[in-house]
Amino acid sequence: xxxxxxxxxxxxxxxxxxxxxxxxxxxxxxxxxxxxxxxxxxxxxxxxxxxxxxxxxxxxxxxxxxxxxxxxxxxxxxxxxxxxxxxxxxxxxxxxxxxxxxxxxxxxxxxxxxxxxxxxxxxxxxxxxxxxxxxxxxxxxxxxxxxxxxxxxxxxxxxxxxxxxxxxxxxxxxxxxxxxxxxxxxxxxxxxxxxxxxxxxxxxxxxxxxxxxxxxxxxxxxxxxxxxxxxxxxxxxxxxxxxxxxxxxxxxxxxxxxxxxxxxxxxxxxxxxxxxxxxxxxxxxxxxxxxxxxxxxxxxxxxxxxxxxxxxxxxxxxxxxxxxxxxxxxxxxxxxxxxxxxxxxxxxxxxxxxxxxxxxxxxxxxxxxxxxxxxxxxxxxxxxxxxxxxxxxxxxxxxxxxx
Ligand code: AMP
Numbered sequence: 574x575x576x577x578x579x580x581x582x583x584x585x586x587x588x589x590x591x592x593x594x595x596x597x598x599x600x601x602x603x604x605x606x607x608x609x610x611x612x613x614x615x616x617x618x619x620x621x622x623x624x625x626x627x628x629x630x631x632x633x634x635x636x637x638x639x640x641x642x643x644x645x646x647x648x649x650x651x652x653x654x655x656x657x658x659x660x661x662x663x664x665x666x667x668x669x670x671x672x673x674x675x676x677x678x679x680x681x682x683x684x685x686x687x688x689x690x691x692x693x694x695x696x697x698x699x700x701x702x703x704x705x706x707x708x709x710x711x712x713x714x715x716x717x718x719x720x721x722x723x724x725x726x727x728x729x730x731x732x733x734x735x736x737x738x739x740x741x742x743x744x745x746x747x748x749x750x751x752x753x754x755x756x757x758x759x760x761x762x763x764x765x766x767x768x769x770x771x772x773x774x775x776x777x778x779x780x781x782x783x784x785x786x787x788x789x790x791x792x793x794x795x796x797x798x799x800x801x802x803x804x805x806x807x808x809x810x811x812x813x814x815x816x817x818x819x820x821x822x823x824x825x826x827x828x829x830x831x832x833x834x835x836x837x838x839x840x841x842x843x844x845x846x847x848x849x850x851x852x853x854x855x856x857x858x859x860x861x862x863x864x865x866x867x868x869x870x871x872x873x874x875x876x877x878x879x880x881x882x883x884x885x886x887x888x889x890x891x892x893x894x895x896x897x898x899x900x901x902x903x904x905x906x907x908x909x910x911x912x913x914x915x916x917x918x919x920x921x922x923x924x925x926x927x928x929x930x931x932x933x934x935x936x937x938x939x940x941x942x943x944x945x946x947x948x949x950x951x952x953x954x955x956x957x958x959x960x961x962x963x964x965x966x967x968x969x970x971x972x973x974x975x976x
Contacts, residue, residue: 574752575976577743579620579719584629586685590715591745592732593617594722595635595653606652614657616953620721620745621661630683632714634671634691634732636725642698654690665690672710680714694732701730708735721745724954726969737972744973747953752970754929754950755961763893763927764790769916771796772899772934775819780963786829791836793885795877795901795912802827802839809867811845813874838885842878844902844909847871854906876902877912886919895920898931898959900938914942921947932958
């Protein structure tokens with residue numbers, strides 16, 4: 574995607590408004606909010622260090638949580654300023670507001686290499702409505718707009734898209750990398766190109782399936798969504814998760830796969846249980862079905878079985894490009910996580926393959942399986958990466974300058 578990045582413009586001495594994703598998990602300790610996972614802060618460091626080395630004046634903005642246009646001290650970005658300061662080894666200033674006099678005065682006072690973090694942009698109701706007036710006020714703080722918040726790029730909000738109408742707009746290094754892997758690499762992927770899709774619902778991913786049926790050599794379907802395909806094939810699925818209203822869509826996808834010559838594999842065996850308690854993370858006694866056996870009444874499929882793992886792994890082992898989105902089972906529960914972890918490990922073992930893990934739960938699974946450092950790329954954006962895979966234009970990306 575030929576979008577300009579911070580590498581393509583002169584940022585020295587310029588006030589750069591950088592939209593980042595500092596939507597970190599916070600733990601309420603009563604008198605303070607504590608950051609429980611600073612991964613998202615760390616992911617912005619390459620961009621921030623680049624800008625600081627070039628002597629830019631950095632003004633950071635982000636959303637945190639869903640304050641819905643109201644000021645909420647429990648969703649303040651203030652703790653992030655302190656943590657970012659520790660990571661960068663400098664003092665990060667903080668403005669109690671993301672627009673207005675105080676923010677403007679602090680932005681104007683920045684020297685080269687200084688960093689200022691603005692308060693949560695979602696304290697303004699206009700943010701999520703992409704209010705141009707609010708966007709204009711964000712823009713008034715800076716001379717350049719940098720979007721490094723890939724995880725929010727599928728939203729047309731004032732700080733992710735609207736602001737770009739008022740300033741020269743470029744991508745940060747994280748955004749640049751996301752677009753390179755989640756988009757550019759997949760335009761002409763090295764083959765065999767194998768796509769693994771799982772997770773709960775067909776309806777969430779049918780557009781991705783449809784689009785990838787035009788590109789992939791092989792599609793492997795696991796997780797809850799496999800059972801809607803099983804229904805479409807007339808197989809018994811017991812009380813497994815399914816979407817009967819998506820059966821026709823599933824049939825159409827199966828027909829398209831046949832027409833296009835795309836190998837389309839469903840699980841041939843499953844781990845099944847009679848009871849699943851997601852809240853307590855427990856399941857009743859379970860067993861594997863034998864290949865070809867349907868799922869009996871009263872039982873539900875919660876993972877793919879060993880034969881399916883074998884079939885899927887054989888495809889992954891021969892692949893040159895793999896995209897994975899969605900777990901193979903209810904991986905949050907240990908007894909139902911074997912299939913997901915096995916797939917994560919097979920991907921990691923194929924060192925001659927470009928492996929792209931597309932956001933959300935598959936990222937958690939890769940990390941839980943301990944193989945995160947053995948895959949080529951892990952996307953930071955769940956929704957945004959799915960929309961890119963669907964072939965959609967993301968508003969936060971469309972707004973950036975062309976190269
Ligand atoms: P998604 O956000 O669509 O990728 O879905 C992820 C969720 O799908 C996870 O919370 C999994 O527990 C859930 N999931 C995966 N396989 C199954 C299954 N066989 N039955 C019910 N839920 C599943």
